[in-house]
Amino acid sequence: MDLTELYNSVIDGDAPQVQAGVKAALAQGTAAEVILNEGLIAAMNEVGRRYEEGEFYVPEMLVSARAMQAGLALLKPSLVESGVKAAGKIAIGTVKGDLHDIGKNLVAMMLEGAGYEVQDLGVDVPPQTFVDAVQGGAQVIGMSALLTTTMSNMKNTIQALNEAGIRNQVKVVIGGAPVTEDYSRQIGADAYSPDASSAVRTVRQLIG
């Protein structure tokens, strides 16, 4: 089945159309995995590309991600049934002392859009919660900080991972307005990502 219409509905951020498209494709016997990859994920890749190139703005990325999620919800039972696994498991949160959630939410949505299983730990997340998430199977943790004063809790979290003896089991990606590539190296993170779309690319490079 041609998934172009579904693909376009995701880009347009039209959730009802996306749901209708997913239903129609399933009814015609298209494999859930194909719908996911060629309809939903491919569309979100395009949304990410447009955002990075300055063609798309934040609200457009948000409505696309929401439309994608609406479609994904319908698709999930079929994916589970056919044994399709998520591309990887990621736990994401804004570090302790910091309540900013917009950037973190965008990154979480784009990662979901890329087919990852995302565990959103919320804001003001203490190091131990990240440690627990890794012990629960997260392959990547994403940390956000929007304040120069809370950035140091990224370092503290990495230290907590070291102390728990699980640092080598997980990749650490960080981001947020005051965060830099340099800082990421300084505190021993695996990568820095400047925005939601590049976060997807970074995670793909880290765990495929």
Add this chain to the structure above:
Amino acid sequence: METRLTFKDKAVVISPDQPFAVIGERINPTRRKKLAESMALGDFSVVQEDARKQVEAGAKILDVNAGIPGADEPALLRGAVQAVMEVAQVPLCFDSANPEALRAALEVYPGKALINSTTAEESMMGVVLPLAKQYGAAVIGVITDENGIPATPEARLGVARKLIARAADYGIPAEDMVIDCLALTVGADHKAGRVTLDSMARVRDELGVNMSLGASNVSFGLPDRKIINIAYLSLAIARGLTAAITDPTIPEIQTMLLACDLLMGRDEYAMRWIKSFRKRSQAVPA
């Protein structure tokens, strides 16, 4: 209500009856590579240049932020403040959540400064308010507490009340509290701008305190940000905003604020407006 800040013998009054108080935001190394690199090396020449330019552009107060990852913030903030005081004769606003950095700046400052900022979290107020009292500074109080940023104007008013009540416990009068109702990003939630505006109207009507705003956040992720920021500031001014942390070197902001002062009855005989018009006209080559 009047919030009076001083630097040596110079005073600036933030009040609904005074010209709008621009707090120049440019001395902040976040996302400003050149400034961050020079500051980290203890070179404050870019800081001084920013200070001069902003005062020339109409900043009444200068915000000084020295938050560079991994750097010694108390030493850096003090250094930056001393450098600014060499070139600018205006009150300063110390922008840090690190009490040691705030203390380092307050200790060397001759006058009544503004602290940016405390939240309504007990752990923050318990540290920042005593410092403000000790050094006789005014404080920006941001309406967020242990539960995050309240969703409704009513709840935000409640947090503003809490800030003012706790300040009073420490002997800081309401006129030395400047409330920040928090501009959130409309790109992520299209009602965010409205909630803040409604909160400001409530705070003005019920508490009558001065208010400030970091306005540029509102337009994050959207095209044509400058226009959104300008519209937002003028809507906020109509609801009692008396100060803003913003960039006065952007000509449109400067001009808009002068127009707002005129329209809000703070520019007698439109003299400041006319004068600034002449200056702008002369700047255009004939």
